[in-house]
Amino acid sequence: MNGPSITELTTRARDIFQRVVEEYLENGQPVGSKTLATDGGINLSPASIRSVLAELEGLGFLAAPHTSAGRMPTDAGLRIFVDGMMRVAEPSREEQAQIEARLSESGPVEQALQQASALLSELSGAAGMVMVPTREQRLSQFSLVSLGQGRALAVLVGEDGGVENRVLELGPSEMGSLEAASNYINSRLAGRTLAEAAQAMRAEINAGKTQLDTASRDLVERGLAVWSKDANQRPVLIVRGASNLIDETAMDDIERVRSLLDDLEDKQSVSALLESAREAEATRIFIGSENRLFGLSGSSVIASPYRDREGRVVGVLGVIGPTRLNYARVVPMVDLTARSLSKSLGGPSGKLIA
Template sequence: MGRSRAYAPRDVSSPIFTRGPSLPELDARAREIFRRIVEGYLETGEPVGSRTLSKGGLSLSPASIRNTMQDLTQLGLLGAPHASAGRLPTHAGLRLFVDGLLEVGDVAEEERRSIEARLHAHGRNYEDALNEASAILSGLARGAGVVVTPIRDAGVKHVEFVALGGERTLAVMVFEDGTVENRLIRLPAGVTPSALQEASNFLNARLRGRTLVEAKSDLRAELDGAKRELNEAAARLVEGGLAAWGGGEVEDRALIVRGRANLLEDRQAVDDLERVRSLFEDLEQKEQLIQLLDGVRDGQGVRIFIGAETRLFSLSGSAVIAAPYMTGSQRVLGAIGVIGPARLNYARVIPLVDYTARVLGQVMNA
């Protein structure tokens, strides 16, 4: 991954997450033992015992290490899955580690080139670029890659319906920011070239200069009254176009999730199928996931949520690492991230999410 640097934490507020002690409250011995336990757990997924630590270069007896581990457990930073087992970090412990002790690496040059090439290969086909970004993160981070599509807040410049032959037409919408949305819709029976033009004229007269969010509800109401004037086939075309184009509302926006199968590769996950089942159910909660990722839009960098820091993942105990992607003028478009077990490789995934978000922003702004 290249050189390491300290991770700059972002504030995370949650009504159901109680923070543990701060790092300055731990003395040097407790801090070092805590760091080694967390790093060992993140690497192996297994609890770390006092004997392992004493053999790892600590100039302390196993008894002294056990006493410190007990203190850390009482502080809520460590837990024990079994009475005789070693210790592993709690979610509060992981948060303390991520905010105070984590050092992240740089994305390797080869991975940078791969991310750039794969995203730029799609040109101005933004839908494909978003899908590719999600696939990139799921593959490199070995978790589920998630992307929420942008809120469309640019005004409409032009609308057109283009007959493709057979029973299909291409609904084309050009926005004032230069982006284009194309949707294939089924042609209603009896559509003529004049009906296509009539539907295009109707929408252009009412949409030009307005956002879809502003215009869709008014348009639907107006369409009911205009059906007497519009050709029946043209009216159905307008309805089909309005249904196909996203308007920016949560229910209209796409949530792209790739790499669910990666969540089954973790050895602990296989042993804890109930948690995995819960996580898979969480990933189906489109509206809540979009709201979570929209919350990332307010920040300027990577945000991390662990376990109960989000209501959505409190039962599965999963982690989310996400970042906004934005235009060159720093206008936030959406968010992209990785979801996986709390034992994610934070040092690797944080810079991957950050870099992919930045490249995706460049592609969306091209």
């Protein structure tokens, strides 16, 4: 933002600005000079406070939504507060235990992602979002089991321990090729992603190095393709708690809420926003008009990347809500959830970023 920083203001102006922001984030209502004068802590008359409020408004830190309605922080003012004045409230021991317990439950990766999104929603009172990992599954073990009547069960075990099953329809010539196809995949393609496995198999075929007959080769290709196709059709984003965005204050600005809910339906665009936080070394905060997607709905996003067992960033999780989110509480909550999800996926626990 162009203009003075909060450190260039007088101590009096900084104190009043901080009180306005904290009061607004707690109650969601503009703060007037009488409220500041009567709450204590500021030894100034209402007239003097109004003068300081007018100064802060002139600098673009505060705005008055209506005449005589008091002041509320602008998006620029919130950014100044979050970056330089916010006192972070670490999650309580009970909250930490709840997050770690919920995300350490055994089950497939998808279950952990669902839990993380639901947890963020419950603990923040806003909507929780988790971007599904873009990494491809790596094969650990593969088997084809006959189900009779021209069908087989394709069982894939990933290196992360996840197990997935798919049913394949078999042609008459493929019924006797199940064992050969399974053995080939396990001996030649284990440890590769699906795309790498398919490429390696085609290379061996072209070089005449594979002993597979035509029926077995076709079966291997179909067995690999069923997961590649499924991965492309998976949702890119899991959102939980969108109903939390419709509270009492939202009823005063229903168009904004409707705009936000419409934005959340565009999951590809939301994922693109979260994607920008993949390389961040700290939890990122997008406030209101700072991001194009949620600028009209006046919403903020707090996002943090999570990692796999090899320490690679595989996705991003976060919270979306009104700009009056309790940043001091939600920022470390998002960070802790990201670290706990990383741990449950076998990744590094990292360190808390304030």
